[in-house]
Amino acid sequence: MKSLITVSLISLYITVSAQIKPVLPDTKMDKFVTGLLNKMTIDEKIGQLNLLTGGEATTGSVVSSDVEAKIKAGNVGGIFSMSSPARIRKAQEIAVSQTRLKIPILFGMDVIHGYKTMFPIPLGLSCTWNMKLIERSARIAATEASADGLNWTFSPMVDISRDPRWGRVSEGSGEDPYLGSQIAMAMVKGYQGDDLSKNNTIMACVKHFALYGAGEAGRDYNTVDMSRVRMYNEYLPPYKAAVDAGVGSVMTSFNEIDGIPATANKWLFTDLLRKQWGFKGMVVTDYTAINEMIDHGMGDLQQVSALALKAGVDMDMVGEGFLTTLNKSLQQGKITQKQIDDACRKVLEAKYKLGLFNDPYRYCSEERAANEIYTESNRRTAREIAAESFVLLKNDRNVLPIKKSGTIALVGPLANNRANMPGTWSVSADFSKPISVREGLESAVGNNARILYARGSNLTEDSLLEQRATMFGKSLGRDNRSDEALLNEALNIASQSDVIVAALGEAAEMTGESASRTDIGIPDVQRKLLGALLKTGKPVVLVLFAGRPMTLAWEQQHVPAILNVWFPGSEAGTAIADVLFGDVNPSGKLTTTFPQNVGQIPLYYNHKNTGRPLADGQWFQKFRSNFLDVSNDPVYPFGFGLSYTSFSYSDISLSSSSFKPGEKITAFVTVTNSGNRTGKEVVQMYIRDMVGSITRPVKELKGFQKIELKAGESQKVTFTISADDLKFYNSDLKFVAEPGDFKIFIGTNSRDVKEADFKLL
Ligand code: BGC
DSSP: OEEEEEEOHHHHHHHHHHHSOOOOOOHHHHHHHHHHHHHOOHHHHHHHTEEEEOSSSOOSSOOOOOHHHHHHTTOOSEEESOOSHHHHHHHHHHHHHHSSSOOOOEEEEOOOSBSSSBOOOHHHHHTTOOHHHHHHHHHHHHHHHHHBTOOEEOOOBOOOOOOTTSGGGGGSOOSOHHHHHHHHHHHHHHHHTTOTTSTTOOBOEEEEETTGGGOGGGOTTOOOOOOHHHIIIIISHHHHHHHHTTOSEEEEOSSEETTEEGGGOHIIIIIIIIIITOOOSEEEOOTTTTTHHHHHTSOOHHHHHHHHHHHTOOBEESSOHHHHHHHHHHHTTSSOHHHHHHHHHHHHHHHHHTTTTTOTTTTBOHHHHHHHSSOHHHHHHHHHHHHHHOEEEEEGGGOOSOOSSEEEEEESTTTTOSTTTTOSSOTTOOTTSSOOHHHHHHHHHTTSEEEEEEOOSOSOSOHHHHHHTSOTTOOOOOOOSOHHHHHHHHHHHHHTOSEEEEEEEOOGGGSSTTOOOSOOSSOHHHHHHHHHHHHTOSOEEEEEEOSSOOOOHHHHHHOSEEEEOOOOOTTHHHHHHHHHTTSSOOOOOOSSOBOSSGGGOSOOTTOOOOSSOOOTTOSOOTTSSSOSSSOSOOSBOTTOOBOSSOEEEOOOEESOSEEOTTOEEEEEEEEEEOSSSOEEEEEEEEEEESSOSSOOOSOEEEEEEEEEEOTTOEEEEEEEEEGGGGOEEOTTOOEEOOOEEEEEEEESSSSSEEEEEEEEO
């Protein structure tokens, strides 16, 4: 019996505390940086606070100009979106040979889910619930990026979101703070390793601090307004976990908090991040976030730049508010020299930790770039991780796995496309390389089966919407034939086949930044295609591409098999073939709730009970908290995902039904693989605090283990619970465990669970 990950609560705490290194002042670094600061003029210090873009990928209307001249003038602390050892070496050479103090530059990039070898989008990665694999993906990304000259990534993105309309749900790890925290730690560890100065580790940047995922209506960059209790308990834990894991930098978010844009929020950066959490690294703004405070209504560029510096921001991304106004603000007494020194110190310290003062070219090795990027071994790992991220949502009468024989009709606008396979935020990927579904299936079946392909439909009926959803080189090559002609072609091949595989859903850029949607279903023409394919009476497998939870009530009712593949990355086609043909048994579990319709949003498993909850098994009761027209249930709950085998759970056994603070109890279940093939299962443990000094969620994930069982095999899965696991932030924002009654739930998803009771004395 093999336990793939053992994240019992106890081991979790050991891991966390092992990762929190005692904060001892690094006297050598301190001496070096202080010495350097003493030599610097004010303008040289301000220059260090300036982060420019090399222009390989930009997300705003303002872009950096005259980068070379600015480096020479000592006006550049870092550059992002520039890659290759040759280009980076050239820019670094200017900095270290043509400026007075020869201070090297930081080189960053949005390495979000892989560098050249692309892994699934972060939301997909999170559905593996496999921390070892997630850490490995970040390790490989860091190795590849550093081989190409980079030393800093703007990842992990840990924004909790409960709003699938928000396009950036795709970049995060879903709706749960506990799971989000585990993933944040795994990513930071993967990127940074145990020594930032090694040439294959890079500095991570946790983002977007804070609460960016809670924008109103899921509209990007929108207003956030939230109580402190909710922040502390539900939204802040993953950022804090990244800080505890030693993340080197933090990025500000675009939204406001308590009426003050995050980028100027002193409470957030100085009181919470630095004083309460003890963060010692560097704070960088998001893209032109300082300048955007003019539109937020916080003042002119000089004023908002001063506000950001005073809040605790160290580096200004692209907007050059710091570069152009801080000196003036200093002369006018609006900021202090110490504030500039403190910010500059953080930037210099980051460079010191990365080893750049010892060797500014340590990340520039043509040889490494030639040998360590997009290797066979990295691609093999990408294939394994992709297959493990897929979530089997439905599989009636075991339509899946399909056989490698007979005739398979492959249909859909995403079936024969490479560029969309990596998904959003894949700025460093080569879009000609990913394996399409068609290629993956064809190479898997060889001569044993016939694969007939037809596009079947475009992405959407509306060509302008399709244009907006296929930006950044991720075209789907719109077919100008009529919808009817496309459909008829598909029906024709469907009629000749034994099974239909429909590769439908969202295009890569239908999620990600500035890609919010109010309708989160499968787009119009594709839904019509699916309906027509179902009418043929042939078995239909929906291979769903999605960067967010989608509304799938109709599909759940009508389509016999649904495999959600998110955006799988470089090895999309091979990994999809692995799972469709049963060479890999799917084991992904959802990390977000899938609502029935947009009107239910926000819908999340760890909600409060309210004073008028529905009675069990009811979906409407007058004067209870519900809707007239739809039940409160999701289509798929958090934690849900099927397998080609089945698992049964025994009742929960507790070592004791009560314990005192300082003591522990254990809970175990026996999980049995009751089907007929080997499979992996994510055993999930939730807790409910029945009575609290503030209202408590109906369930909170507090532990999970991913196990692998052979057919017929059983395993005892044990969780350890201590008072620490029962702690929450009370209305005084004190982190406390309150004595009283608790329920523990263990099961295969957040809905289908066994339960037992215990007391904290
Ligand atoms: C995004 C960040 C990203 C930055 C740099 C911004 O628009 O919000 O997540 O790291 O651009 O590319």
